[in-house]
Amino acid sequence: MKKHLLYIASASLVFLASCNKDLPTELAFENYEFATLDEEGGNWKPILIASGADLEIPVPSETSSSEYQAELTQTKTAIQNMTPDQRKNLVKWTNNPVVRWNEIALELIAKYNLIPGPNPDGTYTLPNPATPDGPPAFPFAHPPYASRALAYLSVAQFDGLISAWHYKFEYARQSAYQVDPSIPFAYVEQQIPAYPSDGAVIASASRKILTAMFPLEAAYLEQKENEHLESLLLSGEFVKSDLDAGSKIGNDIAAIALSRASIDGMKNAQAPKAVSDSIANAAFERFGWKWTNLESPQRPVGLTPLFGKVKMWNVANVEATRPGIPPAPGSAEFEADVKLLKDYAANRTAERRRIANFWQDGLATYTPPGHWNDFANRFIVKYQLNTLRSARTLAYMNMAIMDGGVSCWDAKYYYHYPRPIQEIEGFETITGTPNFPSYTSGHSVFSAAAAEVLAYVFPSEADLVREWAEEAAMSRVYGGIHWSFDATVGTQQGKNVAQYTVEKARLDGAD
Incomplete structure (x- = not known):
């Protein structure tokens, strides 16, 4: 099971330092010709709105108008006066900024994936969105939080781009460099109309969603949005009204997404002690364990x-x-698993340790959901998806991952099953023990759900991604963190949950 290492090694990685923390990896890729243009993409079914036409933008001026010609001059002047730093940013953002904004999200998840420590008196204070400065700082970007942030980001991008595609092919306004051939174009030519700018949709929607999820990064995210919008203008593809219309769509769809987020129940997920204790006691009365x-x-x-x-x-x-x-503790099936875990602990081969460490995705990392987003970004580039199809891939995958996480946490606290370290005397793990019940394995559910969506979008990679998901599940058993049935049942659970999303994707008009 070394294919993932070979695949990752084949991609060029560079490190980006920003936001007071090193980004885990930034995928280095050149601008590419999109495999498809999806001229009918504006008719695809979105997630949060009824149709792409629901988000309104002004009718664009004709390219022959004095208004447009003034904007064209503005674009030409900006390109002529471009600084070295602006040229560098132009290269970095590329013609698929969906990947770049996803990487910014992964950067922030890694930065905020830190357990709040105890107070001097041994008590704990939880991060509070009302006082994000803390201490401790908000948020704690643990795997459930990460899955939700990525889902809202990707869904907003996808719906916004459906709207952009709707208007692009309705108004069919040419790109700036097509209207004036003296304007240099920085990227690969695509026959996609310019109004509204799809990049501006992504920039503004992403900034607004991520600011809500990571409020302490508001200034950093605003700077990234401005940098991206500037690069779009300097690319030679757009004039300012293209960008303004795209930003309007991005801001409008982000507001709709955040309205849903405000009432989705996440604010109650970290329950007080009395509620937590009642959940544990209910499981004990139901099953005889907690x-x-x-x-x-x-x-x-x-x-x-x-x-x-x-x-x-x-x-x-x-x-x-x-x-x-x-299995009930003490049952034959349970004792068989005790024996299995003891055998793994006594025979921790180099390969099993490698697998356990590769999939650990613990504190100060982008978590298991982030790991699968990194994989998806690489497939997006490999198969040269346009921005709309890129956003679709990430939206469906991240919805499945979040749904899988919700299902997994439902099982964890309904069954409240003890972990191996609690039941096997003297047992030790490789990488610590998470602060929540064992059954089922979050790694297993997140990974299987992600793999099923990627298998649907990239069928030639189906065997590979499913193999990765199985390896991710077993990594937690090798590490001593989970029972084997946590992993096997969790894998099937992730597959089952993902089918709801895959079936929805099959009906959105993109296939």
Whole structure:
């Protein structure tokens, strides 16, 4: 199971320092000719709105008008006076900024994926969006939080680009360099109309969504939006009204997405101790067991006990995706797993350690959902997807990942199953133990859900991504963090949940 390493090694990686933290990786790729233009993309079915026409923009001026000609002169002058730093940014943003904004999101997830530490008296204070400066700083970008942030980002981008495609081919206004051949174009020519700018949709929607998710990064994200919009103008493709119309769509769809986010239940996911204790006691009355946090000092509440109540994207009832009851401690099936985990612990080969470490995705990383976004970005570039299809890929994958996470957390706190370290005397893990119940494995569910969507979008990669998902699941068993049935059942759970999203994708008009 070394294919993932070979694949990653084949891609050029560079490091980007910003926002007081090194970005995990930035994919280096040249501008490319899109495999498809998707002229009918404006008719695809969006997620949050009824149609692309729902987001209104002004009728553009004719290219022969004095208004447009003045804008054309503005674009030419800006290009003629371009600075070296602006040229560098122009290269960095490329002709597919969907990938770049996704990477910014991964950067922020890694930066904020830090467990709030205990106070001097041993108590804990939780991050609070009302006082994001803290201490501790808001947010704690753990895997459920990351999955939700990525889902809202990608869905807003996708719906905004459907709207952009609708108007692009309705108005069919040419790009600046096509209207005036003396204007140099920085990227690869595509026969896609300029009004409104798809890049501006992405820039403004992304900035608004990510600012809501990471409020302390507002200034940084505004700077990135401005840098991106400037690069779009300097590319020679757009005039200012193209950008303004795109930004309007981006801001409008982001507002709709954030309105949904405000009532999706996430604000209640980190329940108070009394609620957390009642969930544990209910599981004990139901099954005769409950998970216990063994860390010291012990955090009073497990991670997001009510994330399983958060509104899902494509599943109406989370209980419909809940897996069956796990083996009772002391049962024959349970004891067989104890023996298996003891054997893995006694025979931790170099290969198993490598797998456990590769998929760890722990603190200060972009988490398991981020890991799969990194894979998706590489496939997007490999198969030369346009911005609309790129956003579609990430939107469906991240909806499936978030839905999988909600389903997984529902099972975790419904069954409240103890982890191996709690049940096997003297047992030790390779990489610590997470602060929430065992069954099912989050890595397994997140990974299987992501893999199923990627298998649908990139069928020639189906075997590979499913192999990765199985390896990700087993990595947690090799590390001693999970029972083997956490992994196997979790993998099937992720597959089951993803089918709701894949079926929705099949009906959106893109196939």
